[in-house]
Amino acid sequence: MTTPGERPVGRGELTARELLRWTWRQVTSMRTALVLLLLIALAAIPGSVVPQTGVDALAVTRWKDEHPKLTPIYEKLDLFSVYDSIWFSAIYLLLVLSLVGCIVPRLFVYARASRAQPPPAPRNLSRLPDHTSYETTLTPDEVLARAREVLGKRYRLRPLVVEEAEQQPSRDPGDAVSAERGYLREAGNLLFHLSVLVVLAGFGIGGLYGYQGGVILVQGSTFGNNLTQYDDFDPGGLFTPQQLDEFDFTVEDFDVEWLTSGAGAGTARGFEAALSYQQGDGPRDEYDLRVNHPLSIGDTDVFLIGHGYAPIITIRDGEGEVAWTGPTVFLPQDQSFVSFGVVKAPTAKPEQIGLEGLFYPTFELYDGDPVSVFPDALKPLVSMLVYTGDLGLDSGESQSVYVLDKSKATQLTDDDGKPVRLDLSVGETIDLPDGLGSVTLERVDPWIRVQISQTPGKEVALLGVILALIGLCASLFIRPRRVWVRARTVAADDGGDTMATTVVEVAGLDRSGNGDLAEVLTDLVAVLKNEKESHP
Amino acid sequence: MTDAAWETLSNQAVAVAGLVYFGALLVHLVEWASLRQPAKQEAGLVTVAAQPPRPADEAGGGAAKVSERRTPAERIAFLARLGFLLTCIAAAAHLVGLVGRGMAAEPNRVPWGNMYEFTISGTFVVTVMYLGLYRRLKLGWMAPLVVAFVLTTLMVAVIWLHEPVQPLREALNSYWLVIHVISAVIATGAFTLGGIASIMYLVKMRAGDEATGWLGRVPGLDALDKLAYRVHAFAFPVWTFAVLITGPIWAHEAWSRYWNWDPKEVWAFITWVVYAGYLHARATAGWKGRNAAILALVGLATLWFNFIGVNYFSSTSQHAYASMEAPTRLVSTGADSASYDCTDAPTRRC
Numbered sequence: 067m068t069t070p071g072e073r074p075v076g077r078g079e080l081t082a083r084e085l086l087r088w089t090w091r092q093v094t095s096m097r098t099a100l101v102l103l104l105l106i107a108l109a110a111i112p113g114s115v116v117p118q119t120g121v122d123a124l125a126v127t128r129w130k131d132e133h134p135k136l137t138p139i140y141e142k143l144d145l146f147s148v149y150d151s152i153w154f155s156a157i158y159l160l161l162v163l164s165l166v167g168c169i170v171p172r173l174f175v176y177a178r179a180s181r182a183q184p185p186p187a188p189r190n191l192s193r194l195p196d197h198t199s200y201e202t203t204l205t206p207d208e209v210l211a212r213a214r215e216v217l218g219k220r221y222r223l224r225p226l227v228v229e230e231a232e233q234q235p236s237r238d239p240g241d242a243v244s245a246e247r248g249y250l251r252e253a254g255n256l257l258f259h260l261s262v263l264v265v266l267a268g269f270g271i272g273g274l275y276g277y278q279g280g281v282i283l284v285q286g287s288t289f290g291n292n293l294t295q296y297d298d299f300d301p302g303g304l305f306t307p308q309q310l311d312e313f314d315f316t317v318e319d320f321d322v323e324w325l326t327s328g329a330g331a332g333t334a335r336g337f338e339a340a341l342s343y344q345q346g347d348g349p350r351d352e353y354d355l356r357v358n359h360p361l362s363i364g365d366t367d368v369f370l371i372g373h374g375y376a377p378i379i380t381i382r383d384g385e386g387e388v389a390w391t392g393p394t395v396f397l398p399q400d401q402s403f404v405s406f407g408v409v410k411a412p413t414a415k416p417e418q419i420g421l422e423g424l425f426y427p428t429f430e431l432y433d434g435d436p437v438s439v440f441p442d443a444l445k446p447l448v449s450m451l452v453y454t455g456d457l458g459l460d461s462g463e464s465q466s467v468y469v470l471d472k473s474k475a476t477q478l479t480d481d482d483g484k485p486v487r488l489d490l491s492v493g494e495t496i497d498l499p500d501g502l503g504s505v506t507l508e509r510v511d512p513w514i515r516v517q518i519s520q521t522p523g524k525e526v527a528l529l530g531v532i533l534a535l536i537g538l539c540a541s542l543f544i545r546p547r548r549v550w551v552r553a554r555t556v557a558a559d560d561g562g563d564t565m566a567t568t569v570v571e572v573a574g575l576d577r578s579g580n581g582d583l584a585e586v587l588t589d590l591v592a593v594l595k596n597e598k599e600s601h602p
Numbered sequence: 603m604t605d606a607a608w609e610t611l612s613n614q615a616v617a618v619a620g621l622v623y624f625g626a627l628l629v630h631l632v633e634w635a636s637l638r639q640p641a642k643q644e645a646g647l648v649t650v651a652a653q654p655p656r657p658a659d660e661a662g663g664g665a666a667k668v669s670e671r672r673t674p675a676e677r678i679a680f681l682a683r684l685g686f687l688l689t690c691i692a693a694a695a696h697l698v699g700l701v702g703r704g705m706a707a708e709p710n711r712v713p714w715g716n717m718y719e720f721t722i723s724g725t726f727v728v729t730v731m732y733l734g735l736y737r738r739l740k741l742g743w744m745a746p747l748v749v750a751f752v753l754t755t756l757m758v759a760v761i762w763l764h765e766p767v768q769p770l771r772e773a774l775n776s777y778w779l780v781i782h783v784i785s786a787v788i789a790t791g792a793f794t795l796g797g798i799a800s801i802m803y804l805v806k807m808r809a810g811d812e813a814t815g816w817l818g819r820v821p822g823l824d825a826l827d828k829l830a831y832r833v834h835a836f837a838f839p840v841w842t843f844a845v846l847i848t849g850p851i852w853a854h855e856a857w858s859r860y861w862n863w864d865p866k867e868v869w870a871f872i873t874w875v876v877y878a879g880y881l882h883a884r885a886t887a888g889w890k891g892r893n894a895a896i897l898a899l900v901g902l903a904t905l906w907f908n909f910i911g912v913n914y915f916s917s918t919s920q921h922a923y924a925s926m927e928a929p930t931r932l933v934s935t936g937a938d939s940a941s942y943d944c945t946d947a948p949t950r951r952c
């Protein structure tokens with residue numbers, strides 16, 4: 067630590083400190099704030115053009131496949147996760163720094179200023195851009211008393227005592243009223259900027275401690291809230307598994323209300339999943355999970371975000387044993403809900419059996435091609451190709467349940483060498499050739515996809531924006547201004563009679579620079595004069 | 603009335619509104635055109651009338667001259683009033699069009715299920731705000747600009763964006779959405795008005811403050827700046843409410859994430875930040891006036907780009923109400939699971 071006098075302060079040190087101070091002043095200047103704001107707007111743009119991992123991972127993969135040359139460059143620039151990137155964070159951290167540096171000193175200034183009295187009237191009121199004056203027969207004291215009364219309702223007044231104590235010989239004693247209003251504007255502005263920090267804090271908490279998980283559940287199945295049950299799980303950096311609320315729920319029933327006529331025919335209007343759930347050891351409750359109506363259990367929210375069909379297919383092998391049975395989740399390919407799925411029976415004897423194909427909710431042959439004419443499961447049909455041999459499941463490598471590894475498998479063909487295709491309606495069984503077994507479509511159940519998430523800090527963020535909005539309105543709509551009224555006796559020397567009249571000067575300053583001060587002054591004068599008329 | 607009848611009524615009402623707006627525009631253009639003549643005539647008259655000191659006070663020949671001189675001014679005032687009245691009538695038809703749209707849906711709903719409806723709602727707000735503030739902010743000079751804007755946008759909506767009435771998708775069926783869209787539409791209308799004032803600020807700045815003709819009727823630079831500021835100062839908190847409060851609340855209920863950096867959200871944020879910049883600029887030395895006006899227009903551009911551009915150029919927006927056809931995206935997640943969304947929103951993962 068160097069204190070002046072301990073040793074001579076070097077030149078370099080001085081300039082270093084000055085440089086520091088200069089830098090700080092630059093960082094916290096209004097102009098820097100403005101430039102940083104524009105910069106962050108600009109920096110946000112790439113994230114809306116390039117697909118973002120956090121928004122749509124599939125789109126990112128697709129984009130990367132299409133642009134193999136650009137991909138490495140984009141990856142270096144973090145263009146697939148702009149809002150977590152170093153450069154984006156840098157800008158907003160600078161902005162936060164600038165904000166803190168700007169707000170903290172202003173808080174102190176405001177704390178002092180908010181208790182301050184309106185400054186005394188300038189000597190020459192007519193020098194102010196907005197001023198007016200008139201003459202009256204009332205005495206200055208009467209005029210000033212009236213002005214105090216009128217202005218006192220909505221303005222803070224400079225107390226009389228102080229005004230007299232400060233009087234200077236050159237000035238008439240207590241000849242003016244000084245008034246000021248709109249102190250809350252600055253308070254609102256400070257509140258707004260502070261609330262921006264609160265919002266960022268709330269946002270940050272959510273990102274660090276929250277998580278998002280997704281799972282597909284076939285009607286009738288139960289979800290217990292622990293990590294192994296999620297299909298995908300995306301925790302924040304500081305998430306711990308102990309945060310998971312203890313609950314389970316069962317999808318008792320799922321209903322879609324399809325529009326069958328009109329312009330929207332074939333689109334769904336309502337989705338409703340009847341859940342029964344239990345929190346900890348609590349009682350079992352019911353909830354109708356719908357879009358826009360998430361289920362909240364403890365700190366966790368459960369959202370209904372998708373649905374589809376899960377045909378229940380049974381495969382019997384060549385020895386007549388059930389090699390596989392159960393609902394298989396088929397993934398919708400498009401709005402028609404034609405869905406793709408894979409069934410694997412690795413234990414089938416003599417050979418493993420794999421099925422791959424499409425599910426048609428309302429099957430129809432159109433020019434010989436299978437199509438689905440309606441997304442509801444009115445006339446369901448699965449149409450599968452059959453593979454046998456090594457399905458690649460024995461290697462121990464993990465495999466997606468939605469993909470059939472056909473690299474070592476052989477496709478079943480009929481006597482003409484055409485692929486065997488199984489077209490199964492509900493309840494139908496088809497025997498496989500060569501005594502391999504048979505395949506049955508038992509029924510079709512719906513599945514739903516739910517998103518399960520914790521977003522701690524969302525209340526903080528919400529409170530922050532609401533406070534920010536209040537502060538913003540105060541800051542934008544409160545018009546701070548100062549008004550002075552001065553009354554002085556002048557000797558009217560015309561005519562020889564020394565008649566004394568009073569000249570009243572009214573002037574104001576609008577500190578927001580956008581008020582209609584002239585009107586305010588005119589009104590004030592009218593009120594002041596009015597009194598004269600009512601007291602003849 | 604049947605739904606089909608309501609839909610027809612709505613289409614006809616919008617067509618009538620368009621026609622009457624067109625009439626209003628013509629009237630205002632005639633008004634503008636005649637503004638040029640009196641300026642010339644007056645200039646001529648001043649030289650002629652230079653000898654008699656106060657022609658207005660004189661009788662006889664002087665009076666004839668006076669009446670000749672006052673007619674154009676009266677005519678202009680009449681045209682202005684007529685244009686205003688026509689705009690009011692058009693706005694009434696416009697409102698019928700909106701109500702009809704909502705009544706035509708089964709069940710009845712707010713009229714912003716798609717871009718056509720959003721556009722006719724947005725233009726309606728522009729008109730209503732203009733009419734409402736006409737007197738208070740003396741917006742007479744703005745008339746042809748506002749009417750031309752509304753008419754053009756309405757035509758674009760009818761020709762390119764029109765879609766038959768459809769029920770609201772379930773994700774859009776939320777009262778948060780109603781509040782969200784109402785405030786977004788109001789803010790959009792107000793920003794547009796403010797933007798017109800800012801454009802005129804820049805135009806007038808180039809032409810010089812003492813320009814004649816119709817530019818002479820446009821308020822001075824100071825007044826324009828103040829007007830633009832007042833309108834923006836109104837719009838900004840409304841926009842804040844729309845995109846930073848109700849939007850996230852709705853998104854949280856529908857998609858489980860209150861803010862997800864979806865392109866629509868990104869652009870709403872960009873717009874917000876640019877307008878925050880505008881408000882800063884007005885308080886920053888060297889950025890006042892011209893630069894602030896330019897920033898306001900940049901803000902307006904981002905606003906309209908978000909509304910129109912993002913829907914066409916971005917394939918990743920979840921804001922399905924804006925898409926022209928129902929999205930047909932298959933969604934995959936980390937576990938290779940995928941789903942067709944109830945919310946028309948892709949499932950998200952990081």
Ligand code: HEM
Nearest residue numbers: 094095096099161164165168255262541542878881882885
């Ligand atoms: C996150 C960044 C920021 C945002 C979003 C933001 C936003 C705003 C907004 C919307 C206003 C207009 C409302 C009003 O007039 O009170 C405003 C005003 C203001 N801001 Fe900021 N601001 C930010 C950062 C800063 C910083 C870093 C500074 C200091 C250098 C600053 C200083 C001011 C001042 C002094 C005003 C009042 C301007 C006036 O008197 O009209 N702001 N800000």
